[in-house]
Amino acid sequence: MPEPGEPKLDFNNTEIAFSYKSNRELRKTYLLFKFMNNPNLVKLGSVLGNIAAKIPLGLGDSFIKLTIFDQFCGGTSLFECQKVIDKLTYRNTLTILDFGVEAKERDEDFERTLNENIKAIEFAFSNPNVPVISTKITGYVPIGVLEKKQAGQPLSEYEQVQLRRLEERLETLAKKAYDMGVSIFIDAEESWIQKPIDDLALKLMAEFNKEKPIIYNTYQLYRTGQLDFLKECAEKAMSEGYLLGVKTVRGAYMEKERRRAQEMNYPDPIQKTKEDTDRDYDAAVRFCVENYHRISLCNSSHNWASNALQARLMDEAQIPHDHPHLNFCQLFGMSDNLTFNLAADGYNVAKYLPYGPIREVVPYLTRRAQENTSVTGDMSRELSLLTREMKRRGLLK
Numbered sequence: 001m002p003e004p005g006e007p008k009l010d011f012n013n014t015e016i017a018f019s020y021k022s023n024r025e026l027r028k029t030y031l032l033f034k035f036m037n038n039p040n041l042v043k044l045g046s047v048l049g050n051i052a053a054k055i056p057l058g059l060g061d062s063f064i065k066l067t068i069f070d071q072f073c074g075g076t077s078l079f080e081c082q083k084v085i086d087k088l089t090y091r092n093t094l095t096i097l098d099f100g101v102e103a104k105e106r107d108e109d110f111e112r113t114l115n116e117n118i119k120a121i122e123f124a125f126s127n128p129n130v131p132v133i134s135t136k137i138t139g140y141v142p143i144g145v146l147e148k149k150q151a152g153q154p155l156s157e158y159e160q161v162q163l164r165r166l167e168e169r170l171e172t173l174a175k176k177a178y179d180m181g182v183s184i185f186i187d188a189e190e191s192w193i194q195k196p197i198d199d200l201a202l203k204l205m206a207e208f209n210k211e212k213p214i215i216y217n218t219y220q221l222y223r224t225g226q227l228d229f230l231k232e233c234a235e236k237a238m239s240e241g242y243l244l245g246v247k248t249v250r251g252a253y254m255e256k257e258r259r260r261a262q263e264m265n266y267p268d269p270i271q272k273t274k275e276d277t278d279r280d281y282d283a284a285v286r287f288c289v290e291n292y293h294r295i296s297l298c299n300s301s302h303n304w305a306s307n308a309l310q311a312r313l314m315d316e317a318q319i320p321h322d323h324p325h326l327n328f329c330q331l332f333g334m335s336d337n338l339t340f341n342l343a344a345d346g347y348n349v350a351k352y353l354p355y356g357p358i359r360e361v362v363p364y365l366t367r368r369a370q371e372n373t374s375v376t377g378d379m380s381r382e383l384s385l386l387t388r389e390m391k392r393r394g395l396l397k
Contacts, residue, residue: 009311009341011304014389016344017337020091023395030386030396032071037379061358068365072333073100074353078123081355084332088351089129092343096185096329097124098134100354100361105142107165113139114169116356118176125180132216132298134185134352135173137197141166146193170200174215178208185247185298188218191257191269202233209242213296213325216245221281222254223269230284238294247298247329248284250277282309289313289326296325300352302335311347321346337385 018026074081078097085095099116117135124130138146145159145166155163177184186201188194201217208214219230230246237244251257254270261268271277285306288297290313299310307328314326328349330339342349354364390396 008345009308011308011337011341012385012388013341014337014385014392017340017385018389019340020087023393026386026389026393027395029071030383030390032067033379033383033386037383064358064362064365069358069361072331072354072365073361074332074355076355076357078120078355081353084353085127085129091340092346093339094132094348094350095130096132096134096350096352097130098352098354099139100356100364101139104139110140110165110169114173117173121173121176121180121182121184124182130182132183132185132350133177134187136187136189137166137170137200138189138193140169143193146196149196150193167200170204174204174208178214181212183214183216183245185216186218188220188249188251190253190260191223192260198229202236205237205245206240206242209237209245213243213245216247216296216298218247218249218300219284220249220251221284222251222271222277223257224271227280227284227287231287234287234291234295244295246284246288246295247300248281248288249300250281250303278303278305281306285310286313289317289319292319292323292325296327298327298329298350300329302330302338304338307338307342311342311345314347322348324348334382 021029074084074095074097081095081097088095097120099113099120101113101116104110104113113135117133117139120133124133141162142159145155145162148155148159149163174184186197189197198217201215204215205217217233219226221227233246234244251270257270258268261270271280281301281303282305285297285299286309288295289310297310299307301307310326310328311321314321314323319326326348328338328342328347329352330336330349332351332353339349339351354361387396
């Protein structure tokens with residue numbers, strides 16, 4: 001039995017983790033993760049998924065929907081997401097909505113992204129269990145504009161217009177979120193376009209985070225220098241009188257980052273070792289918990305130790321488990337052992353729920369499967385937990 005004041009968390013408790021799944025659903029998930037645990041099969045499945053997504057008239061959609069889409073997405077629309085939201089609510093778990101369509105290059109696509117996210121804010125306003133939406137800046141502006149802006153290259157008249165439109169779109173979105181009391185997570189992206197994103201996020205925080213954290217920026221701790229940058233942002237927020245919204249992640253573009261650095265002959269922006277990343281990530285969590293009165297944190301990690309660390313620090317400081325400035329988040333379809341055991345112990349925890357048209361969400365889905373197989377090993381851990389629960393239920397010998 002834990003001592004008084006110690007977390008009662010047991011991330012190995014698969015009964016709590018998978019109690020919402022019927023035997024049939026558990027078997028399906030087990031077979032899917034068994035498939036995804038094989039990198040060669042994931043590569044083949046990614047190719048087949050992208051081919052299926054391009055078949056005219058949506059004829060390949062059913063193949064995608066019955067496999068990876070249902071596991072990692074809430075639905076093709078906000079309306080379809082409601083079933084998942086209700087299921088999560090029953091487990092004391094919040095939902096973070098993410099319109100998962102990858103960035104385009106046309107103005108009409110950028111306007112569509114803005115309109116979809118405004119709809120998501122309105123949807124969240126009417127649903128107290130959806131406190132946050134997530135968005136990517138590259139959904140509102142051509143990537144090349146951000147790249148040239150960061151590199152300090154002169155922008156054409158068209159590019160300057162696109163940059164102004166980006167700021168106008170984000171201002172519109174943030175104002176809508178502020179008026180409705182819904183928060184926005186701004187996702188981190190590749191290092192060579194990240195500085196304009198950081199600058200815009202901090203500008204919006206200074207405007208909208210005076211009373212409560214509306215805007216959150218994302219800090220990728222697998223990058224060198226991010227811990228120091230987080231602390232600099234905290235000092236800036238304190239001196240200017242606004243709350244710093246922080247979403248911590250390890251990172252999602254390691255192979256691409258290292259390959260580009262090598263090809264273009266500049267210093268690798270990624271930490272040298274996983275231990276370096278873990279050290280800085282946990283230091284960032286510790287810093288945010290220590291300063292929780294002026295920082296609102298969402299610990300967005302599938303790492304068991306980092307989630308346990310935040311829970312322990314909160315208990316040591318006698319901070320209520322449901323304090324609005326200290327939150328946890330995991331991807332829908334993964335790490336249920338973290339999410340639902342945290343929820344069972346009263347912590348603020350959410351599932352990050354992508355949604356959108358099947359064929360347009362496929363790039364997100366294939367990247368998710370590839371990254372978690374090749375880099376983090378999450379698929380193996382998921383399979384191990386699913387195997388344990390299958391055996392506990394007598395479905396597997």
